[in-house]
Amino acid sequence: MTYDCFFFRRLKVFASFCRRRVSLPPPAGLMLRLQPLHAASQCAYLYYALLVKNKYTLLSGTRDYNPKQMAIREKVFNIIISCFKRHGAETIDTPVFELKETLTGKYGEDSKLIYDLKDQGGELLSLRYDLTVPFARYLAMNKITNIKRYHIAKVYRRDNPAMTRGRYREFYQCDFDIAGQYDAMIPDAECLKIVYEILNELDLGDFHIKVNDRRILDGMFAVCGVPDEKFRTICSTVDKLDKMAWEDVKKEMVNEKGLSEDVANRIGEYVSMQGGQDLAEQLLQDPKLSQNKQACAGLTDMKLLFSYLELFQVTDKVVFDLSLARGLDYYTGVIYEAILSQTIPAPAEQNGADEAAVSVGSVAGGGRYDGLVGMFDPKGRKVPCVGVSIGIERIFSIMEQKTSSEKVRTTETQVLVASAQKNLLEERLKLTSELWNTGIKAEVLYKKNPKLLSQLQHCEETGIPLVAILGEQELKDGVVKLRNVASREEVRLIVSQIVYNLSCILTKHFD
């Protein structure tokens, strides 16, 4: 027995080794250490079983969606797409792979997370990292100067899924963008209105939307004494304020990024500020900031933005927050991020005690990027853009948890065509076919002689509300019994009128 314990512990190591590198045979050493304990044949079998088992695993960081998850996903997508359509958006789609060249130099440090395709001859290809760069490429390539579009599709990142919470290597993005030369802040305000509407409708609890402007940040850095070339890297450090305390952020600024204590402290004063339109007005009077052209432009636009948000009645959730920085390089103006107030338990694979309950954090973000399209245009023609991306995976996780104990229907079947006696397969198939032909969602069990009980059970398990029960006597009388599965009430319908009657019943009771 002790022998066996020892063996299985080693087998576990061996198994995890195989899982990691399925294409490699286990090292000879391991095999040798296993063999003396048990018969070689048993070892060979286990080895085979492990390899075969690995044949049908998935890449970690990716996942299948089962029917229940798909039903939730469909519900979430419907809410988001309805909102995008309500705002008059068209939709486009782009290929999942772009020429590697297209993605190069757009994501800064994150470029290392791009998935490349193997060079099998022909062009060098990469999987798309987000939907914004393909959108900009699409605009430049088709010389489109204004469009309001949404795009819902999967993007790919070589992130370490174990190190990030609720993050996947393949995940959906839901993007809404407005491209075109328009009067200031009107499209920007609509993007915020959209985030507000979607988060309200998804009913995920309280949330707030932080707003800032890259020009205000840059102006602030300038008046605080940050050298020009350090703007972007200090911006990245400020971006960590949602996860780190100011003291740690300051340490990074001073120790790693080489700012003086004084400069860091001055930044610290600004980034602690939060408010609304009033804060923008107050900062426009700030003796230092008001001297900076960039900051003034940003603050004036911020005032204007809040006046539009007031008209859209969304200011109760929007906060002008000078600590919001956002990572990506391509933003040029207003930036924003929506944050849910609720926390969720950490995913199962995360066992760190400090991660027992994590803040869901950002579920939407975006901003203005007026320079990106120009990077794809041979003549550098710019198309101003502003957009928002909904972080749908985190929303899925929350919705899944909310419905974890609920029964979610995964089909829409309205009626099961069943029989009470044997030898009625033909009658069942014929009636089912007639129902399909009139658009009624119907199922029939694929058995010649299913038991009535198992047919009723199928209805209860999958939530089918009605069952049409064929019987020999009833068929002779020219009728079919229709039973409400939940209430067990029954009515008799005349066979020749069943399709019509069933349609009426469905419209009346189950729509």
Next chain:
Amino acid sequence: MTYDCFFFRRLKVFASFCRRRVSLPPPAGLMLRLQPLHAASQCAYLYYALLVKNKYTLLSGTRDYNPKQMAIREKVFNIIISCFKRHGAETIDTPVFELKETLTGKYGEDSKLIYDLKDQGGELLSLRYDLTVPFARYLAMNKITNIKRYHIAKVYRRDNPAMTRGRYREFYQCDFDIAGQYDAMIPDAECLKIVYEILNELDLGDFHIKVNDRRILDGMFAVCGVPDEKFRTICSTVDKLDKMAWEDVKKEMVNEKGLSEDVANRIGEYVSMQGGQDLAEQLLQDPKLSQNKQACAGLTDMKLLFSYLELFQVTDKVVFDLSLARGLDYYTGVIYEAILSQTIPAPAEQNGADEAAVSVGSVAGGGRYDGLVGMFDPKGRKVPCVGVSIGIERIFSIMEQKTSSEKVRTTETQVLVASAQKNLLEERLKLTSELWNTGIKAEVLYKKNPKLLSQLQHCEETGIPLVAILGEQELKDGVVKLRNVASREEVRLIVSQIVYNLSCILTKHFD
């Protein structure tokens, strides 16, 4: 001038070179031959322009979908998804990449068309080649023994897009499959019913569905004297009968595959046979075929299948055709393929005279594959499956051509909030926001003072049926003008009741 001609001809070669290998600088030789002709600076500019231009091209064989194409795609998907749901199907999704191992050994010769990801450390990954193998992997991995599911997603093939007609490297598949141990031919018949319903609803003109059975084919090969080990390769040759004459197919059998003339002639007799249930009965009496166990099983099931198809009222389009073979290795029983009767003009890039009008060919296909799931199960447990895949890209092409001259709406906006005078931006934004809040699809131009004409033009261009026109006098009177863009009829609505009234009008006239 002659100099220029010469230069530009060479430039064309040079350009096409750059397009093929965008990441490489042009070879020094080419540059040298270009330079003597023109000033170095001009050359450098052209070189730069070519490279920049290439920066935003797409991989050939992939494409963007513009809003009009997306509107058509949505319409097609809605028809297909409605049908799948009418038949009680759930849906699942799987990642776009699978472990390379999962796809290995499933596609025979076609394996060379699989896209591999670059080995950037970690597992070896490939892009999915179809949805059937990931489905089988999903069933085995989750130990699911019965499910009726649909899956609509993109798949990837390293096909040469210039050599194939209407084929892409990235394209959608719409799959419907029934997995489970059921009574013979009932799910198989439902798959054919689904193809029939979808092709009818898509309204693509006349079509027919060819049906055959792998067991009948194998039995036929056996009684004709084909050696066992040549069954699959002869099957591939038979599969070419839809594109090649019998004489050429026969030549391939004899000259390339090494069959004797006699054997080939015997096959030729069988594969020219077409019919229905009667043909199955006739072949069951065939002195040779009736001696083969496999063929008998297939023919008996074919008879049964036709009896169910009769009940489903679809036999008018279904033909039992002994020449149908289908390429993939994994089929084990019934196979089918739907073919449209109409031809379409060849795509623009195809200039071969013989391709002026091509048959659309197969738009759906599938069959029974009872062994595939077992390949993924450690204990080899089998889950019988039958399914169908709708070839959606060809259907898109036809629908696009049908609507090429039509105006297709790409948004669903119901009303534009406009103004007749200046300085009414705030009132416009406020009313638009109220409309959004009640679920009305509304747009507003992002200009402070747009001209009424350009607002009306926007409605006409994008098909918005109604325009609410704000005016100073009207606002004082507490009314808003609502204009029907097409008929130019106008009504005056009281401001406080506009949302309610507009909802009524929309329900009454535009739903």
